[in-house]
Amino acid sequence: MPPKAAKSEYIETDTGNKISRRSQIHGTQHIILGGKTVIQAEAVIRGDLYRQPSTATSLDGSNPAPAPHAPSVAITVGRYSYISKSAVLRPPSRLHRGVHSYYPLKIGDHVFVGELAVIEAASLGNHVHVGTGAMVGSMAIVKDYAVILDGAVVPPGMVVPSWCVVGGRPARIVGEVGEGYGVEGAEGGMARERYRLVGKPQ
Amino acid sequence: MSRPFPYTFISCPCADTPVPDPARTRRSRESPRKPTAEPPTDPDHHKSNTQQADEVGQSDEEDDEQTFDPRSPRSNFSLYPPEQLLYCEDCHQIKCPRCITEEIVSWYCPNCLFETPSSMVRSDGGRCGRNCFNCPICTAPLTVSTIESVTGNASGHGPWVLSCGYCMWTTLDLGIKFDKPTNIRAQLQKMTDSTPATGYDARSRQGSRAFADLKSPLSNFASIDEQSTATEREAEREASNEDASSIPQLGAEARFAALKNFYRTQISETSNSPNDPLSSEFGFSSPGALNRLMSLYASSSRLSGLYGGNKKQKSKPPVMREALTAAEGLRIGSGDSDTAIIERIVSPECGWDGVASMSQRTDQSPDVRFVDELLPLPALLRTKRAKRCRSCKHILVKPETKPQSTRFRIRLIALSYIPLPTLRPLAQPAMSPVTPTASTPDLNALSPLRTYHVLLTLKNHMFDPVRITLATPSVTPGSVATKVTVLCPQFEIGANSDVWDEALQNATAPLSDRISSMRGGEKVPEAGKVWEKGRNWTTVVLEVVPGTLPGMNTEDGETEAEPGKALTLQNDEDILEIPVFVHMEWDAEAQLEQQNVGKASKPDDLVARELAYWMVLGVGRIQPY
Numbered sequence: 001m002p003p004k005a006a007k008s009e010y011i012e013t014d015t016g017n018k019i020s021r022r023s024q025i026h027g028t029q030h031i032i033l034g035g036k037t038v039i040q041a042e043a044v045i046r047g048d049l050y051r052q053p054s055t056a057t058s059l060d061g062s063n064p065a066p067a068p069h070a071p072s073v074a075i076t077v078g079r080y081s082y083i084s085k086s087a088v089l090r091p092p093s094r095l096h097r098g099v100h101s102y103y104p105l106k107i108g109d110h111v112f113v114g115e116l117a118v119i120e121a122a123s124l125g126n127h128v129h130v131g132t133g134a135m136v137g138s139m140a141i142v143k144d145y146a147v148i149l150d151g152a153v154v155p156p157g158m159v160v161p162s163w164c165v166v167g168g169r170p171a172r173i174v175g176e177v178g179e180g181y182g183v184e185g186a187e188g189g190m191a192r193e194r195y196r197l198v199g200k201p202q
Numbered sequence: 203m204s205r206p207f208p209y210t211f212i213s214c215p216c217a218d219t220p221v222p223d224p225a226r227t228r229r230s231r232e233s234p235r236k237p238t239a240e241p242p243t244d245p246d247h248h249k250s251n252t253q254q255a256d257e258v259g260q261s262d263e264e265d266d267e268q269t270f271d272p273r274s275p276r277s278n279f280s281l282y283p284p285e286q287l288l289y290c291e292d293c294h295q296i297k298c299p300r301c302i303t304e305e306i307v308s309w310y311c312p313n314c315l316f317e318t319p320s321s322m323v324r325s326d327g328g329r330c331g332r333n334c335f336n337c338p339i340c341t342a343p344l345t346v347s348t349i350e351s352v353t354g355n356a357s358g359h360g361p362w363v364l365s366c367g368y369c370m371w372t373t374l375d376l377g378i379k380f381d382k383p384t385n386i387r388a389q390l391q392k393m394t395d396s397t398p399a400t401g402y403d404a405r406s407r408q409g410s411r412a413f414a415d416l417k418s419p420l421s422n423f424a425s426i427d428e429q430s431t432a433t434e435r436e437a438e439r440e441a442s443n444e445d446a447s448s449i450p451q452l453g454a455e456a457r458f459a460a461l462k463n464f465y466r467t468q469i470s471e472t473s474n475s476p477n478d479p480l481s482s483e484f485g486f487s488s489p490g491a492l493n494r495l496m497s498l499y500a501s502s503s504r505l506s507g508l509y510g511g512n513k514k515q516k517s518k519p520p521v522m523r524e525a526l527t528a529a530e531g532l533r534i535g536s537g538d539s540d541t542a543i544i545e546r547i548v549s550p551e552c553g554w555d556g557v558a559s560m561s562q563r564t565d566q567s568p569d570v571r572f573v574d575e576l577l578p579l580p581a582l583l584r585t586k587r588a589k590r591c592r593s594c595k596h597i598l599v600k601p602e603t604k605p606q607s608t609r610f611r612i613r614l615i616a617l618s619y620i621p622l623p624t625l626r627p628l629a630q631p632a633m634s635p636v637t638p639t640a641s642t643p644d645l646n647a648l649s650p651l652r653t654y655h656v657l658l659t660l661k662n663h664m665f666d667p668v669r670i671t672l673a674t675p676s677v678t679p680g681s682v683a684t685k686v687t688v689l690c691p692q693f694e695i696g697a698n699s700d701v702w703d704e705a706l707q708n709a710t711a712p713l714s715d716r717i718s719s720m721r722g723g724e725k726v727p728e729a730g731k732v733w734e735k736g737r738n739w740t741t742v743v744l745e746v747v748p749g750t751l752p753g754m755n756t757e758d759g760e761t762e763a764e765p766g767k768a769l770t771l772q773n774d775e776d777i778l779e780i781p782v783f784v785h786m787e788w789d790a791e792a793q794l795e796q797q798n799v800g801k802a803s804k805p806d807d808l809v810a811r812e813l814a815y816w817m818v819l820g821v822g823r824i825q826p827y
Binding site: 138143145155158159160161162163164170178179180182185188 | 282283284286288310313314315340343366584599605606608615617661663
């Protein structure tokens, strides 16, 4: 007897998010997906690393009691963003006043995160492209229309300005993208097309 | 950036403009057939078309300059990805980064994203004047952190350091701590200049005043012998002084400032006439300086014979001296400093890792040789630039000045005018019994002599419908001859409409897609027919038969890969790139000055436009077997 073929690879939510059943998403109540987001198989999204509401007493409590108010958001992902296979999204963390605490990770619209990339940035702007195997360090800020080349290691706390291309280990600004970057359908503007093709039979 | 297959590049026509060769154009006029594929008229034209293609391929040999060769070294400079190209509305031409000029709109620090006023850029040395530093070891940005933050008590005070989150270097390695977390650059400058800034100013002024007495007799006597002896004497005295103190007096920047200051005062004081050009602010680089030098040589050559007995004091220019004291910027290298450096390099505690690399030293003071002498580097500023057309000087791109803004006041990108090409392979129908199901071919391994169908979609961003004519050389240039046929070389693309229409269209788009995918199994590419058509895009089919790579034996059916022969492939010969000539025509709304010209044939406010360019479709890589 063949296995149930009806179950498709992707769960499609009301807002159009396409989430692979083989992805690993932790702490879903701390994750906001903007809609039409694609999360591919084996992607790891660590929503459980959210900021503890009380910084002082968080260490003693064995169970992180659910906050009385709304749960703090660990990861926000915008529309038409694409998290490729085996990518890792981890909220950034920092030692502040002797306490190690997590900060929210914000990902904008039309963002592409390549395979095996690790994102610990504080924010990725809109139309950001993160190449395959790239690593974006803790509390880095990647502005809109920035491109991170394959295999780049963006050091912690780096700011990547808009329209810049960074690459290397540690990443440096190696160039700029053209003015037409991000135009719908062109390089940097393929997000809608990418979304449409997900989950369609070949 | 290399791009994954499939990709499209567009050739800027500027690469061809400086080669008006009359012989070449004459030959092309005589050639019987243009290498453009004729518009097929009947369905079975396709076969004859390929036959023609072969003939054209023969006659093409001498016509080779006419078709664009993506492999020629020249095309390296004209091929650009579509999003990098601009469009000048006055020249009606594509503009690549080579045919524009740039001017700086604003300077900003890439780290703190603060704008630096252009008046400050020079004094700051083109670097961020705030707290932004790069690691001297690995170039990663440094963060300002307090030493006490680990212990948790009393954050907000205590010594601060710059630390690198990438290689874990901190300024503590140099023994540098900062008192406050702001204005680090000024603090650092104060530390590295061993003499405090105020003291240095006073001293230099005092020093120059002291030597002014020395200088005036010199400039009067102007005897070179005397001066040199005086210099030597002075230098010896200085050297002994320095040996006594044995501390370098000034940091590199302060020494440079002192020297600059010294020479400036020298120039102003040795120039005896008030209108001497050297006394002006322009200094040595002004054309007046050349005058002065010329007159100096002319007078000395005339008077060289009777040098000592010269009585014409007035014609003799005063002689400048060199810096004599450390306060003026003099530094005397000690003789054994080199041996000390060598000893240190050799010593086991320094080793390879202790010596600064060339790339680390490029931005540092020239004396720095060891890793523990490297200072944190203030972040280099970046610019936002406006772009102008080189020929008509019209502004093509003007970004907003604010560093954080990604908007443009003017942005004339080529993609708003020329159709955006996208390429995608067509799923192979069951061509051979080996592959029973339809599958998209692997573009990184195209097998030779097999027919592939590639879908080329052109999307129009203009608000006017466009008529397109495509043409390819029937055989691609280069040593790997791939046959290419555009099945429908002439077609129209609808006009772009506003965003709301597009939104409506998008709602229906999946439906049409589903239909096409359903039909995908039976839909067969037909010559002379458009594959698919949307509101503002049209897809046509290219039939591609990859050629065999050189050094492959395909005569008797069995293919053999010889590793030795495969090496003879020149770099990327196996990449299948198809040059396509695009000719587009449309009726645009006439601008004011053109209204009179185009009124004869067209309705009032429409004027016929055309644009032609080459593009290159990177289809894939041919498999070597």
